[in-house]
Amino acid sequence: MNNSHNLKSLGPFFQPESVAVIGASRAAGKAGYNIIENLKRLGYPGKIYPVNPRATRILGLAAYPGVKDLPETPALAIIVLPPGQVLKSLRECADRGVKAVIIEAVGFGEMDAEGARAEAEITELAGQAGMRVMGPNSVGTINPYANFDSSLGRLKKVFLPRGGIEKGPAAFIGQTGLFTGVYLPLLNSEIGISKIACLGNKCDVDESDVLEYCGADPATKVIAMYLESINDGPRFLELARRINKKKPIIVLKSAVTEGGARASATHTGAVAGEDRVYEAAFRQAGICRVGSFEQLWDVTRAFVSAAPPRGSRVAIVNLAGSGCVTAVDACTRYGLQIAKLSPATKKKIKALYPDWWQVSSPIDVWVAIEASGFEKTYTAITRAVLEDENVDAVIAVMGANNWLDGKSVPGLFADIRRDFPQKTLLAVSMPGDRKIYYRMQREFKDIGVPCYTKDEDAVASLAALYRYRQYLNATP
């Protein structure tokens, strides 16, 4: 499939002009009800056509017995039927000329041999009809830029009781429903969503198709993926190499153990390949590989907020001496260097301490806090190390506690962040008080500084930024 055709054919999965929901339901909590409820709640501006042979109205909308009865050919059909009814429904879509279908029904290749045969028929039918099919076993898509959401979870009641979905910079693509479900509030508030696609069994639309789409999507600045398998390795890597030059790609590849691969076969029917092969290929394509969902968020937040550093020399400004030790352990493990501070920088820093103190790197600030106060200590030292030409990146480590009697700690860093756009600044706020931590994390995000719970997470994310810079430098 050539590029422009793929991009065009994927459009309706993210911003369709009209949607048919096949298997629409009047029962709150059923998938065929939730999808319509979610679309209405997000203010989706297109036509919604519930399809159900035993209903005339669903959620206030006229319902139709079949796809053939609709007043127009919908740009997208979403099928949420029991697995035995899916193929018949898909044929009706093909007959009606529907060009994009999401099959959110489950019970196919991930279930048994019969399901795998049905899936093969879906692929064949899609090819014959020139129809793009996402799924089966997909959990839908979300595009906040088009007020569009095809996911089947109960967004408002279960996942987003406190608000809607905002426009953001990161695309989340993968073989999991967690992106449109459980993790949705986190992605929305802590990172910012441009597109989400939960691919399911990938019988037609696969990770490469959506990667290419998000690569060309102006709203998407960073691409985060969860993959159990890759359908077409060479195509995926070629796309990744090209897209990585503009937009960093971060991948959580699971099914890396034999047991995990067996579990994947019963989840999305995927057959996982040799892990070391993935590792090497990802590295060559400049893909940042992570080991868990939490790391996927960590690194994605780094790419969303921070500039990749020009070198590997890190200054660490740390509340605790023990933190200086653990941060250095982490830097050593991740291939970063502790910056050697210039005499001028050391002099500026020493002014904040009692006379007998000797400045070393990492910078242990507790005694300075006692002598000069929290605010002056962190702002003066962070500024001093950012000004030092021996420093490429700074990790400011503090605690999520009530340092300024209720006043915002991240606010201290807003000017500093603006004054040093060429340098990389990350924050760590050890979660003493979790509520304070998440408030600080949000406030740091708002001023363009990613914030982490522990030094190792910040160091790992900084190392990912640095490897990305090296990739950019090495590829013309």
Added chain:
Amino acid sequence: MNNSHNLKSLGPFFQPESVAVIGASRAAGKAGYNIIENLKRLGYPGKIYPVNPRATRILGLAAYPGVKDLPETPALAIIVLPPGQVLKSLRECADRGVKAVIIEAVGFGEMDAEGARAEAEITELAGQAGMRVMGPNSVGTINPYANFDSSLGRLKKVFLPRGGIEKGPAAFIGQTGLFTGVYLPLLNSEIGISKIACLGNKCDVDESDVLEYCGADPATKVIAMYLESINDGPRFLELARRINKKKPIIVLKSAVTEGGARASATHTGAVAGEDRVYEAAFRQAGICRVGSFEQLWDVTRAFVSAAPPRGSRVAIVNLAGSGCVTAVDACTRYGLQIAKLSPATKKKIKALYPDWWQVSSPIDVWVAIEASGFEKTYTAITRAVLEDENVDAVIAVMGANNWLDGKSVPGLFADIRRDFPQKTLLAVSMPGDRKIYYRMQREFKDIGVPCYTKDEDAVASLAALYRYRQYLNATP
């Protein structure tokens, strides 16, 4: 030093009958002010003697010019003076017959050669006078069972704005002030504190002394340690072997890289040994080693709440198919087995799904939730797998979302936890909404179930419990 003498001599560090604060200050925020403020706030019932040659009253208490002027010999003296004045003050303590001193002053072995020489004198003086000295560079101790706190951070204003310190089961010992400072609210609310000791440079009282003390402390059930070095390896390991039979010991050993070891030298003046030697020795002594503070909390919470499993067969009840894959990857990495469910168990589980569903292990519950609801699905399946004699431990994985319209999810598991005291139950609640997550974590803790943010953390903690069980089984 023989055991009973060490235990007796350490008593005043945790429950002294009276305390002198040498370097007491009238300036809010100074260490010599904070210590007194903290003691008063916690309702410490003993006498507090501020020592300051230029004050008559501090925080409402009579102040004294020197230790020799006190109306009685204090059970404990806390020194918070500039480094140059410490030795003189310590000699005065010795002359007065003080038997326990915490030196919270900094600027010794961690700073320079002169500091190291002063530290050697401290050690010598302590030995001559039969005086126990914690520090220098200690950040104090906390014992909620005696309303005692010698730490120098501003507990109320900075670290605990929302309440006091409760009695709990876990001792935190180590070369860091983070336990009495930044992390205090977390330790208090998420785990529960029996004792805290921030050891500093360990010129006399060291990790073995306090390990022995906490091993004999009836309030302490689990011991968590942060160590950059070990003063007396053979003694530490012998103590650990003995205490581990009753109380699990979890250690975060940092300074494991060359850079980290250099940083440790400027933090607590410690000289770190070869990491592989520690690794092997810890394993032989049944010590659970972790790699970060977050893992230290994770594993400690497991030991506080959960029974070590009798075997390695784990049933995983998972909201997401992708979670089944990542959890199996984690089990494989950590040496645990996915349980093979009995036909009777599978039959009970299948009843919650549509007809066409086939039950496999791990158990992917999303389709059951759609068919039977969240509450019935989780309670029936968790109960079914706990009843299965092929299952030693269960990890119930869900999301931190509004599943029950505001009703408590952990509450569903209270009866189940009570009904299966011989089996190990852990929860994972992927943090969709962080506020909901931490509420769930607290509620799970209250019913005796440790709760984690990701499957890998639960699996790693379960593996630690299992290794501990194996250690108990292997040592008579």
